[in-house]
Amino acid sequence: MENLQGKIVFISGASSGIGKACAEGFAQAGAHLILCARSIEKVEEIAEELKEKFQIEILTCKLDVQNKTAVNEVIDGLPSNWKKIDILINNAGLARGLEKLQQGTMDDWDAMIDTNVKGLLYLTRKIVPFMLENKVNGHVINIGSTAGIHAYPGGAVYCATKAAVKFISDGLRMDVVDKPIRVTNVQPGMVETNFSVVRFHGDQQKADNVYEGIKPLIAEDIANIVLFAASAPPHVQICEVTVTPTNQATAGIVHKEKVNLH
Secondary structure: OOOOOOOEEEEOOOOOHHHHHHHHHHHHOOOEEEEEEOOHHHHHHHHHHHHHHHOOOEEEEEOOOOOHHHHHHHHHOOOHHHOOOOEEEEOOOOOOOOOOHHHOOHHHHHHHHHHHHHHHHHHHHHHHHHHHHOOOOEEEEEEOOHHHOOOOOOOHHHHHHHHHHHHHHHHHHHHOOOOOEEEEEEEEOOEOOOHHHHHOOOOHHHHHHHHOOOOOEOHHHHHHHHHHHHOOOOOOOOOEEEEOOOOEOOOOOEOOOOOOOO
16 A cells, blocks of 8 residues: 655645544544644644644644635645645535525525535645646545435535536546546545534534434544545555445435334
């Protein structure tokens, strides 16, 4: 397997969930990290902990990937030695609401499209040219979703954004086929993070109900897959990985055990 020691890994949405778990995994592998999120306090806290534990270098950035100007400023403002990015993990993403399309909230749609699609595009457009310029064996790893394969009721727009991630991944893979750059799309099913809390605008009870009766994946499960793809030999490109809990077949087909409330 490829040694990740000393590689520079850029992770968006690194303050919690899958992004945080990826940061921990790559830090343990000896990579140097650029951690970005809207909450700079959280990423700085994570960075201090990982630097002390693994003796690696970490750069933190306050960044909302929806903001094209901010993406340009943050990436252009990286110190020159940090611009030699080997691995980009487009993890920042969210779901908002679970209403029928005809009852949906346009602000929720904007947040999902601007983060899941446009934010991913902004970062990829800025960082892939660095990979080409620096002639690194680059790797773009996008966090998609089983929702990008099969739609489900109430999820039309979110599913559409994750379908876009799949096809952006496929298209980029074609565009860099003559370069030493790999592209991987990881498509998780149900992962218990703060994802559902965000979807339901902070309603913890609704979020808990999503995972009731099933043992969901956890963030570390996805981070392990990301690390596996990143550490494959340079001639091996893992194009796509779809992963679900054992009792989930697709985004919308889930078997839940009845919970005895007595």
